[in-house]
Amino acid sequence: MLKTRDFDHQSTEYLFKGERYLIITGVLGFVLAAGIAIYLCFHDPIILPEGNVRNAFSFNAAIGIFILSIAAILPFAGLRNQNRKLMRRLLITASLYSYGVETIQNFRGLNPRFSQYGTVSDSISGMLFALVSLLLIILTCLMMLQFFRIKPPFERPLLILGIRYAFLSVFIANLAGIWMILLQGRYTGDAGNIIILHGISFHALQTLVLLGWLLDRVQGKTTMKKVLLHSGSIAWMLSIIIIGIHTAFGHSVFELTLLPILTGILLLIWLAAMIIAFMLFLGETRTSPLQVNQKIIQK
Secondary structure (H helix, E strand, C coil): CCCECCCCCCCCCCCCCCCHHHHHHHHHHHHHHHHHHHHHCCCCCEECCCEEHHHHHHHHHHHHHHHHHHHHHHHHCCECHHHHHHHHHHHHHHHHHHHHHHHHHHHCCCCCCCCCCCCHHHHHHHHHHHHHHHHHHHHHHHHHHHHHHCCCCCCCHHHHHHHHHHHHHHHHHHHHHHHHHHHCCCEECCCEEHHHHHHHHHCHHHHHHHHHHHHHCCCCCHHHHHHHHHHHHHHHHHHHHHHHHHHHCCCCCCCCCHHHHHHHHHHHHHHHHHHHHHHHHHHHHHHHHHHHHHHHHHC
């Protein structure tokens, strides 16, 4: 189990602190995605027999935003320096391998995971890709446990709470990832697409962490902030669970039936919480300079 260091009562951590190499790794994903986007402007995405360059575009962008999100919150995990370095190195290594295999194999016209036309070395790289995916799942699970092990008083309580909710959603994303590995594909039933569940669940690292960060920056209004964070986060989690159930039955999340409509309503609740949090944050940034000036005048 990863060891936790004690937090000081003073706020000393901030987003992305000390994570230069993770940031570079995340940005690399966007650079690769941008290069592929330029390629797609002039070429067809399909490269026979199995390659689809559009998949490489979306994958690199997704890994990039995932690594940047981890880089943002890792300073708040309370890890000892040695454990944090190990976590960082494993994340970087796994990301670089994933970028390489996903991009190169698709441009070679091969499925990077389950190729039916590749050589023995391609099959080995695909198996390693699956192992790397499992490594990322293990690392995110360890990080989730780490954030739930942090004992109060928290350095940034609402941000930590938002991160905890986010990792619960990421746990569902990991289950969806294992589901796809076992199926050796992303489709189930007539129209169920597991990759949608997988992707949306991972986006909690942006949607719920941002909600917690915005509310954490607002002074006072403690009860209101907690209500907004819990209601928005629970609505997000329920929407993810419904998407998972609907997908398991083999249905598309885009059909106009009861469960997708309920999912849309829940996501609107999350969006309303986010908008209110953003308005409170804007109000805080506008009033703070005025409060400082008033204190100076009073002195």
